[in-house]
Amino acid sequence: MPAATSAIVIGSGFGGLALAIRLQSAGIATTIVEARDRPGGRAYCWKQDGYTFDAGPTVITDPSCLAELWALSGRSMSDDVVLRPVDPFYRLIWNDGTCFDYSSDQAALDAEIAKLNPNDVAGYQHFLAYSRAVYDEAYVKLGTVPFLSFKSMIEAAPALARYQAWRSVYSAVSSFVHDEKLRQALSFHTLLVGGNPMTTSSVYALIHHLEKLGGVWCAQGGTNALIDALAVLFEKLGGRLVLNEKVDTITHSGGRVTGVVTKSGRCFEADQIASNGDVVGTYALIADSSYAARRVKSLKRKRFSPSLFVVHLGLKGTFPHIAHHSILFSDRYGPLLKDIYCQGKVPQDPSIYLHNPGASDESLAPAGKSALYALAPVPHLGSAPIDWSLEGDEYRRIIIDRLRATLIPDIDQRIELCFHYTPCDFRDDLGAHMGSAFSLEPILTQSAWFRGHNRDDHFPNLYLVGAGTHPGAGIPGVVGSAKATASLMV
Incomplete structure (x- = not known):
């Protein structure tokens, strides 16, 4: 089969832009087809009367995964957008007046923990070591690896078992610290990717080390400025960004997808198609396919965030x-x-x-x-x-x-x-199924191979990227999914 020379990416969220940049950098002529009047997806923004309102996300972690997109073409992210460190990372406030500054400064953080419970300072250090270990295993080793078969899930199982991945984040945190407010402070992060701390797998404790290692950042001008910089980078590479064109149908012939047709009747054809849209909605776009209809029914039975x-x-x-x-x-x-x-x-x-x-x-x-x-x-x-x-x-x-x-x-x-x-x-x-803000809920039985596959099982040139695929929601998650998907498309 000849190598693909063209691709269409449906949607211009972080995942879609990151994937399109990787494809275009590899010499694949890529067109992004976006339904709205500006790129961003969930990272849309509104501007009125001198105000800029980001729709979200607003917490930027692991900036290295973004810088890597510029480095693909020998460019520097700092030339196009300025990231500023945020400290404290978060200020946590309870109704009884308790405040907790979640800081990058370890001495300051230890002091905050000691105010809640001096005995938990040592326990926190044990939690931090646990968080680092699951980060190395689940994020570094597996975060950008596509899971295309159940066998790949089985191969990852021993490592997940080693860190008791069946436990919840809250349960894991509670085994290290005893103060209830501190347990909340160390487990709430899963909510930022759509997960319930009480049921989300303990491997998501890796978020804590991810923040400690890379910091928490904001983009000067808002998250929308980062989106705009990614879009400009894509176009500088020769990519084509088409706005105000909502995809109505994904066409297919001979067991392969062939292109998309928009609501306005415009047709785009390419060797490969990737969707950064909602996973249920993506399969609903595939016309006259009993397989796609079955896939929609199967996905609808899953738990959504x-x-x-x-x-x-x-x-x-x-x-x-x-x-x-x-x-x-x-x-x-x-x-x-x-x-x-x-x-x-x-x-x-x-x-x-x-x-x-x-x-x-x-x-x-x-x-x-x-x-x-x-x-x-x-x-x-x-x-x-x-x-x-x-x-x-x-x-x-x-x-x-x-x-x-x-x-x-x-x-x-x-x-x-x-x-x-x-x-x-x-x-x-x-187009979010049932209005879910983060797609599939990140529980263990909906992670890795159990999430949307980065490459479809039936149409060999149809791909998925974004929150509904491995590894999941959040900026590092969807940018990681783009890396995994690109490894299959290039």
Whole structure:
């Protein structure tokens, strides 16, 4: 079979852009077909009245995986985008007034742990060693390796068993430290990739070492500036980025996919097709295929991560006392997670992630003002079929009430702009199945070979990239999936 000389990538999220850059750098003429008016996917942004509102993600870790994309063509990421370190990584806040600065400085972090429980300082060191070990095994060795057969999963099993991968992150953390707040502080990270700390495999404890090793960063100008830099890099390499063209059909003939047709009727053909879209939605695009129909049914039976309710706020004033990243914990940790993941209940006491980019970068808002982003996990539409057009205003009020009580007492007088993004928007704007914000839930039985395969089992020139594939969601995850998928396509 002759080598592929052309490719189409459906969608321009982090995974799609990273894959397209790798393909184009390898000499494969690549076209990205994007439904929206700008690249980014979940990393979209809105600009209004001098404010820039990132849709997310806003936590950038492992910048080396991004720098590698520029290095493929002998370029430097710093020429196109500036990354700034964020410290503390997160400020964790509980309703009883307890604050915990999750810092890169080990001495400062030990002091924060000692304030909660002096006896847990030693336990934390043991947890850190565990986190480093699973990072080496699951992220370094397996994070960019495609799992195309069950045999490959079996071969990885001994290493996973060595670190008791069947245990949850929360369970693993609890075996090292005893203070409940510290257990929450060391396990909440899985929520950033759609996982329930109470059920997500303990290998995801690797996130802690990933942050310790590479830091937590933000892009000057917002995450959208990083997306724009990736898009410019792709086009400088000779790639073609087509916007405002929603793919309606993936065509196929003779057991191979042949191209895509958009809603407007435009046709694009290529030797290979990769989708950065929703995994269920991708197979639904394949017309007249009993295999694709079966695949859709099979995927729909899997467990999908929750959705998010996001409030974007343009406020008068700046807030230097608020960290770049804050986590406002509910008084109910385990029970709240059970409501969201198991019971389909929208919590009236949500835990909130608050993004205050002005703490590191004043360019996202007019002088003397701030663009904030408050996010609360909520059930996806499959478990909580709520009409958010009716319920959204009330839930926004709940979140703003919490910000008023905790951090910004006069928030009502400061609001200049305010809008929210709901599970229905994830479904309608992004094609996310049931409005899930992170695709398949990252549990052990939906990891590696059990996730969407980087290459399809039936159509040998159809590929997947992004949160629904191995290794999973988050910027390092989807950029890693692009590396795995590219290794199969080049």
